[in-house]
Amino acid sequence: MSKRQYIIFTLLLNGIVPWVLYVWISDYMSSFTALSLATMVPLADNLVHLIKHRKLDVFGSLMLFTFVLTLVLVALGGSERILLIRESMITGAVGSIFLGSLLFHRPLMFHLAIRFIGNPDYEGNWQYGYFRYVMRLMTFVWGMIVLIEAAVRNAMVFQLTTAQFLALSNLVLYGLSEWPLLGRLSIGSIRLSD
DSSP, X not given: OOHHHHXXXXXXXXXXXXXXXXXXXXXXXXXXXXXXXXXXHHHHHHHHHHHHHSSOOHHXXXXXXXXXXXXXXXXXXXXXXXXXXXXXXXXXXXXXXXXXXXXXXXXXXXXXXXHHHOOTTGGGGGGSHHHHHHHHHHHHXXXXXXXXXXXXXXXXXXXSOHHHHHHHHHHHHHHHHHHHHHTXXXXXXXXXXX
């Protein structure tokens, strides 16, 4: 499956299907219950990945974490709006962690790159000034994008109906998260010139 097909499949499964399910079943039960059931689709997708590959990926783990957080919020009396902004709450925290990591010797993007590149020699690139610059720039850009996404989706929760939010929120998520890739600001595009 190509990257484009994977993005479309993920958008359909984790965005469109929950929205259609919510719209369909909300006529038969409370909006909160319908929304709770609709969020089971992304959870099921991540559980299938876990069973199939026998390991959690970083993004699957984030989704499972947000589901557990949602259950806690609901148990504590969380409202429908809290349920809708759960990903943005986590996303905002992750964006803050990205930006905070800029204060350390090696930013978070460097550590994530080591995890995903899998090349034992990759860490040696830290000696190059351009590489350090790109790692810091990528960390800053991703941190800002994640914070902007969280802010936009939080604002959407209070401006749109639940059905409208479910229909549009993943477009914001995928639109913003793909922006650095479209601009070729990705780990694979680093060219060392020092």
